[in-house]
Amino acid sequence: MQANLESLGHLERRLSVAVPMAEIDTEVANRLKKLSRTVKMHGFRPGKVPLKVVARQYGPQVRQEVLGDTLEKSFGEAVKQQNLRVAGYPKFEARPVAEGADEFVYSATFEVYPEIRIGDLSQVTITRPQVEVGATEVDKTLQIMRKQRAVFEPVERAAENGDRLTISYRGTIEGNEFSGSSARDQAVVLGEGRLLKDFEHQLAGMKAGAARTFELRFPDDYHGKDVAGKTATFEVSVAKIEAPKLPPVDAEFAKSLGVADGDLAKMREEVKANLEREVKGRLKNRIREQVMQALLDTTRISAPKALVELEIQRLQNLTRQDLAARGVALKHDTPMPAEVFENQAQRRVNLGLILAEVVKVHSLYAKPEQVRAVVEEQAQSYERPDEVVKWFYQSPERLRDIESAVIEDNVVAWVQGIAGVRDQAMAFDELMGNRQ
Numbered sequence: 001m002q003a004n005l006e007s008l009g010h011l012e013r014r015l016s017v018a019v020p021m022a023e024i025d026t027e028v029a030n031r032l033k034k035l036s037r038t039v040k041m042h043g044f045r046p047g048k049v050p051l052k053v054v055a056r057q058y059g060p061q062v063r064q065e066v067l068g069d070t071l072e073k074s075f076g077e078a079v080k081q082q083n084l085r086v087a088g089y090p091k092f093e094a095r096p097v098a099e100g101a102d103e104f105v106y107s108a109t110f111e112v113y114p115e116i117r118i119g120d121l122s123q124v125t126i127t128r129p130q131v132e133v134g135a136t137e138v139d140k141t142l143q144i145m146r147k148q149r150a151v152f153e154p155v156e157r158a159a160e161n162g163d164r165l166t167i168s169y170r171g172t173i174e175g176n177e178f179s180g181s182s183a184r185d186q187a188v189v190l191g192e193g194r195l196l197k198d199f200e201h202q203l204a205g206m207k208a209g210a211a212r213t214f215e216l217r218f219p220d221d222y223h224g225k226d227v228a229g230k231t232a233t234f235e236v237s238v239a240k241i242e243a244p245k246l247p248p249v250d251a252e253f254a255k256s257l258g259v260a261d262g263d264l265a266k267m268r269e270e271v272k273a274n275l276e277r278e279v280k281g282r283l284k285n286r287i288r289e290q291v292m293q294a295l296l297d298t299t300r301i302s303a304p305k306a307l308v309e310l311e312i313q314r315l316q317n318l319t320r321q322d323l324a325a326r327g328v329a330l331k332h333d334t335p336m337p338a339e340v341f342e343n344q345a346q347r348r349v350n351l352g353l354i355l356a357e358v359v360k361v362h363s364l365y366a367k368p369e370q371v372r373a374v375v376e377e378q379a380q381s382y383e384r385p386d387e388v389v390k391w392f393y394q395s396p397e398r399l400r401d402i403e404s405a406v407i408e409d410n411v412v413a414w415v416q417g418i419a420g421v422r423d424q425a426m427a428f429d430e431l432m433g434n435r436q
Helices: 021-036 051-082 135-148 197-203 251-256 264-298 305-325 339-362 368-379 385-393 396-418 428-432
Strands: 002-007 012-020 086-094 103-112 125-130 151-154 164-172 182-189 211-217 231-245 420-425
Touching (some): 051 103, 135 264, 197 231, 264 428, 368 396, 385 396
Antiparallel strands (some): 002 012
C-alpha cells in the first residue's frame, strides 16, 4: 500500500491511497472458495458447486465487498501511519478499476482536529457568589408552596392582583377577527403575566358581570406576526372573580410536603435542606458558566466544519423531538434552517475540543471515588438512597453521565486554581430568579 498526503487548507487534508490489485484478487479468490463450501445452487449438492460457477454468479458482488473492506482497512492504516486525527466523516472517491489494472486507487478528503493551546487564564477573574439560606428564605419558600396549593373562592368585589377571573373576550382589527382573537370562559390569574400587560391592566378593578371595550396595540416584536404592531379593539366580560385562599402552615400542610408525622420543625429542616441543595447547584452552574466562557475567551480555536455540521444536525433533531413532545407536529420535510443553530453548534464544538485538551494534558479524568461521591450525594434526595446508588451502577450509560459531570467539576476546580477568584454576596431572590 502507498499513501500520499496533501494539505488543502488549515484543517482539510486529502489522502491518496494505492493498493496492489494482487492483494484484492487474492482476497476475492479466498472468499469465493469459502462461499463455494456453503452456497446452495439448483442442480448441485451443497458444498459441491464448481468454483467457476460460484465465481460467475457471485464474483461481482464479492469483488465490490472486498473493495469496500479494502478501502476501509487501508484508510485506517494510512491514517495511523500519518499520525492523523480525522474529524467527521471522510469523502471517498475511488478511481474506476480498469481491466488488467495493477492497483486500486482512491482518495479520501477530510478534516483533522486542530492543535489547541489553552490561553492565559491567570488574568481571568471568576466571581464566586455567596448566598445565605436562613429562616427568611425558608419562610419565602413556604409562602410559594402555599400559593401553589391555594384554592380559589368566589368574592363579591373588584378584581385584584392574584385573583382568578373567568372571562370571555372578542378582538377585532379593522372589524376583522384574527387568530386567537376570541375565547369563552377562560380562566386567568391576574399578575401571572400570561396575558399582555395592557390587557391585564384593563381587567384589574372589574367586577363579576361587568363588561368593557378597549383598544390594545400589540408589541412590534409580538410572536403573532399577523398582528404585531397593530391595534385591536377588544370586548371583554367577566363572569366570575375568585380570590386565593392559602392553606395554613399546620400539620396537614407538613404532611402534604412529605413529613409523615406533621412535625413543623422537621418540615422546616427539610425545606431548608432542599433549598441548600438547590442553591448549591445554582451557584455551581454560575461558576461553571464563567469558567467555560473564560476558556472560550482565552483560547483561539478553529473547529472542523464537519464537526460543526454534525452538531447542527444533532441540535435540529433535538429541537424536532422537543416540539413533538410539546404537541407541535412538523412535517418530516419541514426545513429547519441550519443558520439558526450555527452559533450554538460552533460554541459547543469549540468548548468540547478545549475541554478535551485540558482534561488530556492535565489528567483531569474522573476518579472512581469522585463518581461514587456524586452518586451518593444525588441519592440522598430520595427515600431509599441505597437503591438509587445500585440503580446508577446498573447502567454504564448513567455512570457516564456522572463521569462527565465529575470531569467538568475537575476542569472548573483547575481553572479556579489558576484564575483570580472573588467572593461576592448575592441576594437569595436574585439567585433563584423570578419565583412565584
